[in-house]
Amino acid sequence: MEFKGEWQQILRCKWSVVVLAELGNGTSRPSQILHRHPDLKPKVLWQRLKKLERFNLVQRFPFDGYPRRTDYRLTEEGAKLAQWAKSLLQSGLTLDELTTVLRCRYMVAILKLLAQQPRRPKALKARLKIADKLLFERLAKLEKLGLIWREIVPTRPIQVRYHLTERALALMPLLTDELCEAGFKPQITG
Template identity: 40%
Template sequence: MWEDARALEQLRCKWTPLLVRCLADGISRPGQLKRAIPGLSTKVLYERLHDLQQSGFVRALIFEGYPRRAEYHLTEKGRRLLRIVSMCQRYDVPLPVLSEVLKCRWLRDILGILRAGPQRPSSLQRQLVGISRKVLSEKLEKLEHLHVVRREVSPTRPVAVWYRLSEEGERLSELLADLGAISRPMRVAVGTLS
């Protein structure tokens, strides 16, 4: 699993990116956070803060006295999480899509190969050492479902199937390259469509 994929697991909750942004903007008290994020319940706020704290993205400063108060601040690890959130917004890539792709080496590798241009399934399989035809088919289907890869069927005899990045896939592959999750520049792929 890619090292920051664990960070993205935290971002699967819709409230976490909003909390991370608010914390980065200096909003640190629970009451302030709740007011800054409309619709966020107190229960969910504390659950998310606890999860972020347990994962090392946030640290809590507890001030003794009456009334007792706490402030939450991003750690260095939390600032990396903020960087990922900002990059997703800049590239217009939904966080759940990025999270799914980062969890699977095959998905990242397929996107890396498709950056060089459209590929036939047989060409992809040759370049992805160790992947079975069945797993490749499942991974391509998943990428289609995420709307980052398009399947094109050429009306030739025999029928030729090609896979290429969609617009969303182009943005995602650029984001992955910037995150260092896929290599850049990509080697010239075998069997690309002219």
């Protein structure tokens, strides 16, 4: 259940999402991004900008003179992705929570399955071929993050079903192929 396409790996990095969102807000200089996000190290910012440039999501505009400066602007494809990145950051998840979810293939798979329909743990286990302990750890973590909720059905025996929350819906374009279906297909250069 890995992401298709190398460009989607960009979105699994918390700082790439932040850089895209900042550029989408009109920020064009790296120093401005560093000022707004003190935890972001300059080396990491430059690596992310180069990667985004390689995927044709941003364009680099160096200026001569003193002091030297470089502006970055989103391409048409980058602007589409920046809109999604901004809404993702407004979803209420912290950057660390976001990367925790996106890097765990089981959490991604659980969210995809729950997007189709509410499911019982037994059905999730059968589809994912996962150990009980691991499944319940991932379900507990997703529930703690507020991405899923548990419904207890008062039958004999008691049944438990898991559902997606509204918060999880902000993640779904990344987890599914909605971005590709919406016409987002950046080209990789060099």
